[in-house]
Amino acid sequence: MESLRLREPTSSLQGEIRAFVLGKIVGGEWAPGARVPSETELVARFGTSRMTVHHALKALTAEGYLRRVKGLGTFVAPPRAHVLHARLTDVADEIAERGGRHRCEVLDHDVRCASAAEAALFQLPPGERLLHARLLHFENDTPLQIEDRLIDPARVPGVEDLDPAAESYFAFLMGKVPYPAGRAVVRAVMPPMETRFLLRMGPEEPALEVERVTRAPDGAVLTVARLIYPGTRYVLSGEIAPPVGRAGDIAGDDE
Amino acid sequence: MESLRLREPTSSLQGEIRAFVLGKIVGGEWAPGARVPSETELVARFGTSRMTVHHALKALTAEGYLRRVKGLGTFVAPPRAHVLHARLTDVADEIAERGGRHRCEVLDHDVRCASAAEAALFQLPPGERLLHARLLHFENDTPLQIEDRLIDPARVPGVEDLDPAAESYFAFLMGKVPYPAGRAVVRAVMPPMETRFLLRMGPEEPALEVERVTRAPDGAVLTVARLIYPGTRYVLSGEIAPPVGRAGDIAGDDE
DNA sequence: GCCTGAAACTTGCCTATACAAGCTGGATTC
């Protein structure tokens, strides 16, 4: 309901310059690829020091609106692909946010030797020990999610002593590695009979499956989770925005 | 396959400070909520000027790793929800990237008066003119997507003269409003017979549906698109990373 | 004990200057 970019901070000089440039860009006045006034020109226009202009433009560059080339100038960035930013939260938190009551049933919980496929996924030698858990999450006694998870216990100390019904693996892992990386795949599937039964799904009801690989900052796979939701009771949603780059990636010419 | 945060730019002084702080955070040495050395302390440690430290910390704040409070200090940001960053590209581009051949069939193409529900979606008075199009996209003669789209022609001049088979609405809209905002919802559905037939789906095959509302920067709804994919032929995937905030949002305490 | 106010700390922002490094275009030279 709220329109985004409306409350731009024009209280500061940087904010004024930022609003000016961003306005020209999103308003379409400066087309992608067009040259933006140089720092010197903006200094003359706004009467500020060059550093002030520089930081305003640098911020817009980090956000993906501008592309700057040393020696050449500043340009409106080509419109890159849009990106869906969807939050992936703990089921318990998500339910709590809606004011619901969360409960969790443990379906499976064992330590087993990694199969060939699992070992490849974790980039470990086959036969390595892996913790496997399968949990059924309820919202107000209605099943909402099956969590099928593999964890490398060697990389997550203490995880073998965790009681999944008391503390979620998501929260536990979050505590151990607060800033993980990884990839996720979202697909529509027709789950097998047992899954349909556990989630109390209708005869023709599809499921939304989120498969998630979580890595430590050093690249090692910590956990692989398959989250299965009934299609009529769960949707994934998020905002759409241009992709944003980290400060370290500015130098990277990815095309 | 590539591990992220490894190639941090330590070539500059800012990069050194950034790498030092970020390393402590992702390494778990500084837990969320912990106090980060003040700018003055880091100045003493690295022997740089305060502005250098300031900009390094400010960048990490914009990326969501730190939280800074004027008068109090700098703290490791609480681990916020992870965010799935999934690219939403033009079908034609996506197919071209895979080296496939793209073709498009127009199923419906008309201008009609908005129903009550549609008018509410677009925040327009009922009965307003809306362009409606329904397209079937093929990859190498295999149907991959049904695009069901509504557009407000008053906000997108020239769209009524567009031939959807020649230029995609996605590309056309991108040219008109390069930096749109909006929301998207992803769900698993069991589509009706006609859709199943058009997409040549199996008898029990579910579909992945992406519903997308695109707004102009001023908040007005430009287009609503429903994209339907066969569940066995399409997945949505993306990277997982902490949410990133725009520079303008730093002041916003969202909790 | 309680309130007040000043001091000391924090971050936010701006200025002015300086040097490095990269690109462009034109004058010079061969």
Added chain:
DNA sequence: GAATCCAGCTTGTATAGGCAAGTTTCAGGC
């Protein structure tokens, strides 16, 4: 004509100083 070099533009980075504004703490006065 073609290659070369240099002046003049661009951005990237760092420095040193200053003021504003917010929080905490503690001493002093009531």
